[in-house]
Amino acid sequence: MNRTTKTPLLSLAAFIALFATACPDRVSIADIEANPSKYQNKEVAIAGTVRDSYGLSIPGTPIRGGAYKIDDGTGSIWIVTEDGVPTKGAQIGVKGTIGNGVSWKGKNYGLGMYEKDRRFKKR
Numbered sequence: 001m002n003r004t005t006k007t008p009l010l011s012l013a014a015f016i017a018l019f020a021t022a023c024p025d026r027v028s029i030a031d032i033e034a035n036p037s038k039y040q041n042k043e044v045a046i047a048g049t050v051r052d053s054y055g056l057s058i059p060g061t062p063i064r065g066g067a068y069k070i071d072d073g074t075g076s077i078w079i080v081t082e083d084g085v086p087t088k089g090a091q092i093g094v095k096g097t098i099g100n101g102v103s104w105k106g107k108n109y110g111l112g113m114y115e116k117d118r119r120f121k122k123r
Helices: 003-022 029-034
Strands: 043-057 064-071 076-081 091-099 112-120
Touching: 029 043, 029 076, 043 076, 043 112
Parallel strands: 076 112
Antiparallel strands: 043 064, 043 091, 064 076, 091 112
C-alpha cells in the first residue's frame, strides 16, 4: 500500500475510533435500577416508550421544561428535561446523566436522568 492510500485510511480509522468512544453505552433501565451507583453521574443511553409526562412550554419565551417517565419493558425511570416534554406513547431514545434525587420545580423523582439529547423513533 502506498503512502497516498495509507494516510486517508489511517485518518478514517482514527475518526471512527474517536466517534465510537464518545457514544454512551445503551443500558436497560433494570440494569440502572439494580446498580444505581455504577451509573451515578455517568452518561448513558436508554430507549423506550413515554408513559407519563409533566411539563410547561410557552412558545416565544424561555419558559419550558419538565419531567417524563420512560419505560423500556424492563422498568421505568424519570427523565428531567429543559426542553419540551414528549407526549405519552412516543417511542424515543434518550442520552443523559444518571442521578439520584432528580428534581424539577421542587418535586423529587428519586433515581432518574438529566436529559442531554433525545431522538424520536421514525415511523
